[in-house]
Amino acid sequence: MSKVVVGWDIGGAHVxxxxxxxxxxxxxxxxxxxxxxxxxxxxxDSLQTLLDLWSLEPDQCAHMVTMTGxxxxxxxxxxxGVRAIADTVKKRLPQAMFYMVSQNDKASFVASVDGxxxxxxxxxxxxxxxxLAETNVESAMLIVDIGSTTSDITVCNAxxxxxxxxxxxxxMTSQGLLYTGVVRTPLMALGPYIDWQKxxxxxxxxxxxxxxxxxxxxEELLPKHxxxxxxxxxxxxxxxxxxxxARMVGHDLEDGDTxxxxxxxxxxxxxxxxxxxxxxxSCIKKSAMQPQTLTGLGAGSFLLPEIAHRLGMIYKPxxxxxxxxxxxxxxxxxxxxxxxxxxxxxxxxx
Numbered sequence: 001m002s003k004v005v006v007g008w009d010i011g012g013a014h015v016x017x018x019x020x021x022x023x024x025x026x027x028x029x030x031x032x033x034x035x036x037x038x039x040x041x042x043x044x045d046s047l048q049t050l051l052d053l054w055s056l057e058p059d060q061c062a063h064m065v066t067m068t069g070x071x072x073x074x075x076x077x078x079x080x081g082v083r084a085i086a087d088t089v090k091k092r093l094p095q096a097m098f099y100m101v102s103q104n105d106k107a108s109f110v111a112s113v114d115g116x117x118x119x120x121x122x123x124x125x126x127x128x129x130x131x132l133a134e135t136n137v138e139s140a141m142l143i144v145d146i147g148s149t150t151s152d153i154t155v156c157n158a159x160x161x162x163x164x165x166x167x168x169x170x171x172m173t174s175q176g177l178l179y180t181g182v183v184r185t186p187l188m189a190l191g192p193y194i195d196w197q198k199x200x201x202x203x204x205x206x207x208x209x210x211x212x213x214x215x216x217x218x219e220e221l222l223p224k225h226x227x228x229x230x231x232x233x234x235x236x237x238x239x240x241x242x243x244x245x246a247r248m249v250g251h252d253l254e255d256g257d258t259x260x261x262x263x264x265x266x267x268x269x270x271x272x273x274x275x276x277x278x279x280x281x282s283c284i285k286k287s288a289m290q291p292q293t294l295t296g297l298g299a300g301s302f303l304l305p306e307i308a309h310r311l312g313m314i315y316k317p318x319x320x321x322x323x324x325x326x327x328x329x330x331x332x333x334x335x336x337x338x339x340x341x342x343x344x345x346x347x348x349x350x
Contacts, residue, residue, distance in 0.1 A: 004061040007343030008096075009124050009336060010085055012036050012072040013149060013184060013228060015046040016336035019054065019061070020343045026324035028054055029332035033227035037072040040088045047092040063096040064109060064342040065089055066124040070117075071168065082117040099342045101126050105163065109346055122168055124338035125152035125177070128318075129161045131341035132295055134348065135321050140291040142313065144280065145337065146300030148183035148228065152176065153280055155287040162287055174286060175279040180272060182221060182300035184228045185211040187248050187268060190275070194249075196267040201249050207231050209244035211272065215300075216241045217265040225299040225335060273303060277310050295321075297337040 004027075009016040013035060019028040030053065034046040051058065070081025089096050097109040100119040107130055113120050129143050133156040141156040153176050155162045164176035171177035180189065187210060191203035209231050215221035216236060226236060234240045242261040243253040249264065284291070294311065296304030297318035308315035319334040333340045 005343045005346055006056070006061055006063050007339040007341065007346075008063060008065045008089070008093075009339040009342070010034075010036075010043065010065065010067040010069045010089070011124075011149075012069045015043065015050070016339045017050055018333050018336050018340040018343055020340075020347065022347075024323050024344060024347055026322060026326075026329045026333045026340065029329060029336055030054075031225070031227070031332075031336055035229075036069045037074045039074065040084060043069070043085065043088050044092065047089065051092065058093050059095060062346065063093045064099065064346045065093075065096050066099040066127050066338050066342050067120065068122045068124055070121050078121045079117040082113050082121050086113040086120075097346070099123055099127050099345070101166075103166065105161070107345070109342075109349075118167075124341075125154060125171075126161060126163075127341040127345060128152070128297065128337050129154040129156055131337075131344050132156065132318065132321060133159045133161055134345075136295070138291070138293055140289050142280070142284065142291040142294045143318075144276075144294060144296050144304055144307070145298040146276070146296070146303055147181045147298045148225070148300075149179070149181040149185065151178040151180055151276060151279070151298075151300070153178065153283045155283060155289050155291060157287075157289055162289070164283060164286065175282045178276065178279050180275060181211065182215050182303070183210065183212040183226060185272075186231070187211065187214070187245075190268060190271045194267050194271055196249070196264055204248050204250065206247075208247040209241075211268070212236075213241040213244045214265045214268045214272075215302075217245065217262055218269060220302050221299075269303075273307060273310075276303070277307055280307065280311065297334050299335050301334060 006019045015032045015034045017030045032046045034042050070078045075081035098120050101107045101123050143154045145152040164174040165171040188205050193200045246253050293316050294308040294313045295316045305315045319330040322330045322333050324330040
């Protein structure tokens, strides 16, 4: 076990950080909105904001980084994105190390990304799975991370990550990576039809609403995880959220009451859960494993107990594997688990 370490997960829409003490206990957790596609200066600002907030000097502790932000359309390709993010991180955190997984399934940390870009790009899911595989007694594990934008489905066996593809393209083909989340997903992505009021309703192919509206109306999404801009750039109130939902099926807010629009939100929720269940079943079938436990994490982990029940599995929150004196810190670190994972793995390996 080594000194205090901060793990960073740099995505396309958020920057997440988790600080661990020398014994591996969570001290602090932060999640900031960072629309990386608008410019690298926003990433610089997010890094500096957190250093200031936590009163940290860059060399005061170790910094471990994983990323998915390289895929935003600010960059021509992922290689360019990894290099640009790494250069930006190094400006604020000169001693930062980056999580990578080589094609022989060997995970490690490196100081330079040069020539290793494809082994570093979008490996946060692997860091989470590797951490859980190493710290849990279960031999076979199903790990599901439902985030704000995407969901990752991973099977572990004999304390090893069973990869269902290395690149985003491969993992999307195998359904290990599903572009559906509880905040930023446009509701038209759940279409083209939805069952509501005993009818199949066509969903508008317009960016009228997102899944955040669904879970805001159903009071399942915590405000601290509801950081993305709304589809119409209006507020996050119940009324505004229901108005956006109504537009998805060609209605005005005034056409129904709160109960009416909550039922529409429930219909969208059911559709998204069904998509996730189908993808999970496909991943389990391809793995030829029969894990009994579903370990859940991410901003959308509130959906996973029900998904586990549908699958006939025992649900275990990833927070059960996290050390922290404050239960709230454990829950917050579960939402930012890849950041926790890279910090914890670095400590375990050094």
